[in-house]
Amino acid sequence: MYDFAIIGGGPTGYAAAMYAGRLNLKTIIFTGAPGGLIITTDFVDNYPGFKHISGYDLFSNVQEHARSYEITEISAEATSVRSNDRGAFIIQTKKDSHETKTVLFATGASHRKITVPGAAEFENKGIHYCALCDGFAYKGKIVAIVGGADSAAKESLELAQNAEIVYILCRGSALRGEPVNVTRVHQNKKIKLVTNINPVKIIGKERVEGVELDRPYEGSAILKVQGIFVAIGHIPQSELSLQLGVLRNEKKEIVINRFTETNVHGVYAAGDVSDTPFKQMIIGCAEGVMAAYRAYEHLAKAI
Numbered sequence: 608m609y610d611f612a613i614i615g616g617g618p619t620g621y622a623a624a625m626y627a628g629r630l631n632l633k634t635i636i637f638t639g640a641p642g643g644l645i646i647t648t649d650f651v652d653n654y655p656g657f658k659h660i661s662g663y664d665l666f667s668n669v670q671e672h673a674r675s676y677e678i679t680e681i682s683a684e685a686t687s688v689r690s691n692d693r694g695a696f697i698i699q700t701k702k703d704s705h706e707t708k709t710v711l712f713a714t715g716a717s718h719r720k721i722t723v724p725g726a727a728e729f730e731n732k733g734i735h736y737c738a739l740c741d742g743f744a745y746k747g748k749i750v751a752i753v754g755g756a757d758s759a760a761k762e763s764l765e766l767a768q769n770a771e772i773v774y775i776l777c778r779g780s781a782l783r784g785e786p787v788n789v790t791r792v793h794q795n796k797k798i799k800l801v802t803n804i805n806p807v808k809i810i811g812k813e814r815v816e817g818v819e820l821d822r823p824y825e826g827s828a829i830l831k832v833q834g835i836f837v838a839i840g841h842i843p844q845s846e847l848s849l850q851l852g853v854l855r856n857e858k859k860e861i862v863i864n865r866f867t868e869t870n871v872h873g874v875y876a877a878g879d880v881s882d883t884p885f886k887q888m889i890i891g892c893a894e895g896v897m898a899a900y901r902a903y904e905h906l907a908k909a910i
């Protein structure tokens with residue numbers, strides 16, 4: 608039986624695994640597709656100890672650090688989790704199942720999809736959710752970002768490295784992001800911020816050719832673009848936790864206390880799936896470490 612099972616192979620999960628390894632907890636991590644959201648960003652300038660590093664490299668450092676301890680990695684998704692009559696938990700994948708004394712949900716979040724007409728039809732045919740993954744295809748082209756927070760700011764800077772013009776279509780009256788990123792956006796001559804505007808329809812034949820707006824911009828309600836990148840937030844991947852009766856809030860985030868404990872004894876949550884308001888890698892890593900330590904204390908008391 609494992610002491611500590613982590614569901615989620617993003618930075619939060621691997622930070623928890625690193626610390627659990629140090630605490631000699633018999634640890635298993637179910638990674639799904641490892642890396643999480645941080646590997647979709649080109650640069651991270653706000654992680655203490657690294658002035659400037661790519662999201663991929665930063666994640667790989669955390670993963671490598673965790674791997675320097677004895678942990679078991681399962682490169683599959685956890686498909687179910689239930690408690691058993693031994694007071695433990697059974698985590699199942701499509702292939703096998705594993706028993707554990709404690710569980711950490713570090714399942715993160717997925718991109719919130721845009722739902723205007725045409726958006727689903729043109730997904731990957733001009734509608735994208737990751738500038739780092741798909742932005743290179745728009746070298747010398749005109750693109751738009753839908754969104755108004757820090758992710759939209761960062762995605763626009765990434766796209767501006769290749770695209771000729773990047774419109775940010777922001778529904779609010781200003782771009783809300785880290786001030787340093789907002790300043791970079793305003794200083795970038797390729798980026799045009801358009802505020803108080805919403806897309807209402809995606810237009811095209813085979814691929815995206817434009818977007819219809821809810822008010823005219825520069826004399827037209829149709830903005831001609833070849834690509835549209837969506838950065839309108841994320842949805843917590845918390846469904847699995849319901850199988851254990853874990854409490855979620857109205858945003859479907861898992862409710863935790865300051866020790867990352869959920870309402871279910873021996874079950875923790877950390878990172879973007881939790882109800883902590885500031886979704887950043889440093890917060891997820893810290894919460895992951897707290898969960899590992901809390902599980903360690905819980906198990907020590909149970910002995």
Ligand SMILES: Cc1cc2nc3c(=O)[nH]c(=O)nc-3n(C[C@H](O)[C@H](O)[C@H](O)COP(=O)(O)OP(=O)(O)OC[C@H]3O[C@@H](n4cnc5c(N)ncnc54)[C@H](O)[C@@H]3O)c2cc1C
Nearest residue numbers: 615617618619639643644645684685715716878879887888
């Ligand atoms: C464009 C962009 C830029 C960003 N820039 C920054 C930045 O500069 N600085 C910063 O600190 N943060 C940044 N962030 C936020 C940061 O990426 C997240 O806060 C961080 O990735 C959260 O990590 P996590 O491990 O909690 O969740 P995630 O990164 O979402 O990872 C969750 C992991 O769990 C796995 N998973 C899900 N369900 C299961 C399952 N059932 N079984 C097994 N595995 C599962 C997923 O495959 C994934 O690997 C940015 C985010 C975006 C989108």
